[in-house]
Amino acid sequence: MLHDRAAAAFDAAGQLLGPAAEFDEARALLAEQRARIAAPLRIALVGRVSSGKSTLANALLGGEHVPTGIEELTYNVNWLRHGPARTLTVHFTDGSPPERRDIDELEKLTVRARGTPELAELLSRIDYLEITDPHPYLRAFDLVDTPGLDSHFGEDSANTLRFLALDEGDVRAATLGQAAKADALVLVFARGLASSEEELLRDFTGADVSGAGPVTTVGALTKVELFWPAHDDPLAEGRRVAGRLMDAAGARRLLYDLCPLASLVGSAAGSCTDDDFADLVALAALSPRDLEDRVYFGAEFAAGEMPDVPVPAARRRALHTRFGGYGIVLAARLIREGADTREALRAELYRGSGMADFRTLLADHFGHRAELVKLARAVTHLKSLPDLGDGAPRARATLQRAAAAVTRLEHSEHAFAELAVLRGHYSGAVALEPPEAADLLRITGEYGHAPHQLLGLPADAHGTETAARARERLTHWAGLTADPVHSGATRRACRVVRRSYEMLVDRLDRPDRHRASGPYE
Known part of the structure; x- marks a missing residue:
């Protein structure tokens, strides 16, 4: 399994570094990246100020978990993680040790109100707020609620920034800094912040977030409830606008999907x-x-x-x-219409807000590739390992070997080849017909990694049917590989998909050689 081989690679890198003090920084980086792989996927909510990121976080968790407001700027980063109880820990920029605070102080430390010079001094030193919460959804994902990207703050928020001795660049830097640390992104676009669809299009093209791409980025079109009362069904109007934006803005190369959400309704449903x-x-x-x-x-x-x-x-x-x-x-x-209990109403409101489908999308699109996405980020970070030495030839050679122990996974593991093909598919470099494109997504794990999910079969499909379908798809893709109409990136993609089916056929023919669970062989 990829998980086991990655663990072995990290072990080998650690053994190469040994206990020498000159490699302390390298060992720390290695340990940090190994811990990131074991931790839940980190999803950052990124967008303009007041685009509804905090409301979206609350809606995803079904209640009121982070403060929201329209009069003051939410400047601090709120990092929500799973824990047995609600706790609040403040992390500082000046190297001070983290400080545990009462959870009731969260709003005071997040939604910036005018206050005393002592409060201003405290707030100016905060790097981020770590919030633990027992909500089960956080077992799979950490949610990072970021401040904002734009400089359209308004008078109240500008006053808050002056009170904190901050500027608009600090807000954007805090957001982009946390986005760069995330494994996946939700780019949040608010219909209510734009005077026209053309302005929303400019938001798309101006969303300069490093690492954004359809494999790791989903869009949320929030505040679609503002289409009401001009439209009786604001979610339907939101779908129309989202479809137009995805096509007109070329956003399909940036986002996997853009989902219209009445997130205020979704948040209220939970509470x-x-x-x-x-x-x-x-x-x-x-x-x-x-x-x-x-x-x-x-x-x-x-x-x-x-x-x-x-x-x-x-x-x-x-x-x-x-x-x-x-x-x-x-x-x-x-x-x-019949929602005659509080729980029935909450469930119907949540579905009607679009949040139920959005939560499922995040779990499917991000969750099924979480391990590979985290490992890919670790490989990228560990390429810098040779730069952490003192420049001595022997030390540099050791660092290079340690880095190679992990980074060679990028070339030896088939899952990385699948990831490259996915990126080529979304960028347009891989040109496949719609049925083959759907096949590509399926076999690379978009809908799960059980054999029936990889093949688009029902969960109760018989073993012989599953094996026959796998061989039929292998034959099909072997033919595409040999087809002279395909060349370049598309031909390489066909080879990768053919290899994916070869591995699946082997998995079905010799189940004793493969584990019963886990995504990557």
Whole structure:
């Protein structure tokens, strides 16, 4: 298995370095990269300020896990990791040891409000905030909520930056720095921040994030609830806009997909309480048109006198803040259609927000290649190992051998060849017909690594059917390899896919030689 061979390569590199003090820095880099491979995949949420990254993080986790706000700039990086309880640890830029803080201080340390000089001094030294949370989704992924990329801050945020003695470049640098440390990216684009689709197109072309590409990057078109009430189904309108953006902006070379999301609704679905449900049931008793007319004027709905509505203004205001106008109207419609319990409503709201499909997409697209993506990043980092010595010929030769013990995996392991073919497919260098392109994605693990998933068969497919299908696809790709119509990158891709099928056939013919689980042979 690739996992075992990678572990053996790291062991060999460590043995070559030995205990000599001159290799302390090299050993530290080797240990850091080995730990990264064993750790959960790290996904960074990257986008413009106020694009909805924090709301998206909350929606992915089904509740309120990081602070959100529109009046102040979320400057600090929030790194969410799995843990048995909610904890908060502050990491500093000046080398000070990490400091454990009460989780109730998270908002104070994240959403920058004007305060005392002492608070300003503390905030200016923070590198990132590490938050542990017991949510099961974080077992697979770490989520990194970054500040923002643009310089369109507005007066309130500009005041916050001055209070902290920061500038707009610091915010972009913090975001790009964390993006560079991530294994995968979610680029967040907000329809609400753009005055037109053309401005959104400019956001695409201006998303200068190192390492972005369809293998490791997915797009989120957030705040599509703002298409309401001009569009009764804002998610459908979001899909239309997302499709146009993917085609017109050439984003298919940057993103695997662009998913429209009513993430405010998704976040509210996860935190909906019994009191919320009771209030929404009361609002659902109004006629649909009456409720829509009232919710449309948000300020009046949140504070106005409504003697015929048995929901006090304060609770209406709280609902409007957390669910938004569209979320309230959608929840009322779902209740009328039969969502008669809080849990049923939460599930329907989550599906209706687009978040259920998006969460599945992240698990499939990133999760099925997580080990390979992390190993590829480690190989890239360890290529710098020979530069960590003092320049002495013998030391440099040792560092080169240690680096080669790991970096040779890039040339000896078939999984890396598959990764190169995928990148060629997304860049357009590999030109395959749609059925073959779908085959390429499948056999390289897009939908999982069990034989039936690699072959596009049902889970209960019989062993003989599975073996026959594998041989049929191998024959097909052997023919493509010999076809003179293919040349260059496409012919090389055909060879790689043919080899993938050869390995699968061998795996099926001799199961005793292969483990029952694990993605890479």
